Amino acid sequence: MEMVNTVIFLPVTVWGTAGTSKDRMIVGLQISLSKSGIKCKEDGKDMAKEDQVEEITEAEIYERFAERYAAQDVPWDAELPPPEIMAVVEEQKPGRALDLGCGYGRTTIYLAQHGWQVDGVDFVPDAIAEANRRAQAAGVADKASFHVGSVADLGFLDGRYDLAIDVGCMHALTPGQLRRYHAGLKRLLRPGALYLLYTRLQENAEPEADGPRGIPQAEITRLFSDGFTLDNLEIGITEMADRAPWKSAWFWFYRL
Ligand SMILES: C[S@@+](CC[C@H](N)C(=O)[O-])C[C@H]1O[C@@H](n2cnc3c(N)ncnc32)[C@H](O)[C@@H]1O
Numbered sequence: 001m002e003m004v005n006t007v008i009f010l011p012v013t014v015w016g017t018a019g020t021s022k023d024r025m026i027v028g029l030q031i032s033l034s035k036s037g038i039k040c041k042e043d044g045k046d047m048a049k050e051d052q053v054e055e056i057t058e059a060e061i062y063e064r065f066a067e068r069y070a071a072q073d074v075p076w077d078a079e080l081p082p083p084e085i086m087a088v089v090e091e092q093k094p095g096r097a098l099d100l101g102c103g104y105g106r107t108t109i110y111l112a113q114h115g116w117q118v119d120g121v122d123f124v125p126d127a128i129a130e131a132n133r134r135a136q137a138a139g140v141a142d143k144a145s146f147h148v149g150s151v152a153d154l155g156f157l158d159g160r161y162d163l164a165i166d167v168g169c170m171h172a173l174t175p176g177q178l179r180r181y182h183a184g185l186k187r188l189l190r191p192g193a194l195y196l197l198y199t200r201l202q203e204n205a206e207p208e209a210d211g212p213r214g215i216p217q218a219e220i221t222r223l224f225s226d227g228f229t230l231d232n233l234e235i236g237i238t239e240m241a242d243r244a245p246w247k248s249a250w251f252w253f254y255r256l
Contacts, residue, residue, distance in 0.1 A: 058152075061172055062123055069126040074104065076168060081107040084250050085165060088196060089114045095162030098188065100151045100181075101169020105131030105144065111163075112143035119157060120146045152177035154184035161188050164195045171199040171214050178215075178223065186227040189255040195228060197251040200238070220251065228253040 068074060080086070085107055094115035099108040102120030104127060111118045112135065122128055128146045135144040149156055151169055164185055173181055185195060200214030221230060232252040239245045 056174065058150075058174055058177060061174070065172075066124050066126070069124045074127075077104055078106060081110050081165075082167060082198065084196065084198070085110065085167070088163065088165075088194065089116075092163065092194070096159065097163040097165065098157070098161045100164060100166040101172075102131060102146065103127050105134055105146060107165055107167060108144045108146070109135055109138050109140055111165075112140035113138060116143065116163070118144050119161075120144065121149050121151055121154070121157075122146070123148065123150045150177070152180040152184070154181075154188060157184075157188055159188070160190035160193075162190060162193050164189055164193065166196070167198045170197060182223050182226070186255070191255055193255045195224075195251075195253040195255065197253065199249060199251070201235070201247045201249050203247050214246070214248070217249065224251075224253050228255055 089111065094111075095117070097108075097111050097116045097118045099105070099111070099118055099120040102108050102122045105120050108118045108120035108131065120128075120131055122131070125148050128148045131144075131146045132141070135141045135146070147156065151166075152173060170178070170181065189195060197220075199220065202214040202216045202219075217235075224230065230251060231254050233249060235247065235249045237245045238248040
């Protein structure tokens with residue numbers, strides 16, 4: 001018997017300890033990258049859990065997100081982006097920005113409202129349609145361009161960006177997509193550009209039976225040691241209303 005685990009984490013997220021400077025509100029979705037069977041026997045022997053895990057396909061990941069948007073079941077929908085992004089707006093002068101997995105466009109619209117020229121990319125057309133509607137309503141349609149496309153195939157974008165932001169998208173990529181995503185960012189970011197990433201970290205070698213795995217911290221730093229330098233890393237705990245807390249992190253990479 002096979003059990004398909006799709007895990008959506010809700011945006012009730014507290015980062016760090018209340019009352020300290022580490023307070024953060026993060027909005028994140030995580031979907032399981034694996035289909036894992038329940039523990040079962042084959043030829044009389046217990047199968048190792050890893051043996052039962054298949055990589056989820058890109059098409060399956062897309063279907064899961066598309067279904068959620070079609071059902072308007074979008075728990076990461078919020079008016080404002082996380083404070084880490086607002087801090088960038090305060091610290092950096094406006095330029096060109098890329099919002100990877102933009103959803104309804106809260107980061108794109110916020111940046112556009114602060115003078116940035118932004119491209120938001122998401123592979124779900126319903127999300128992009130709503131992002132366009134919201135950018136129009138916010139009066140920033142001239143500064144916010146939304147694209148239906150995969151963050152793993154950014155060939156449709158050109159030029160040099162000063163900033164790329166990913167809140168909760170990268171950890172949904174397959175290993176193959178992840179390599180293409182990294183190559184796309186290397187091509188598109190100008191030297192010195194900031195790449196700000198929020199992601200779930202995979203804590204155990206073994207995939208969880210009922211939850212997402214995230215990406216191992218070492219895998220992220222290994223991949224981005226090619227072409228980027230890690231300036232800052234904040235590891236925290238993301239708490240959800242209905243699930244056990246999980247380890248997550250913000251990465252501040254700069255393009256070399
Ligand atoms: C957790 S949501 C976060 C949305 C947005 N970043 C925010 O903070 O509101 C992750 C988004 O990534 C998008 N996504 C996941 N994989 C993608 C891919 N390969 N290409 C483009 N978008 C993707 C999903 O459709 C979804 O909108």
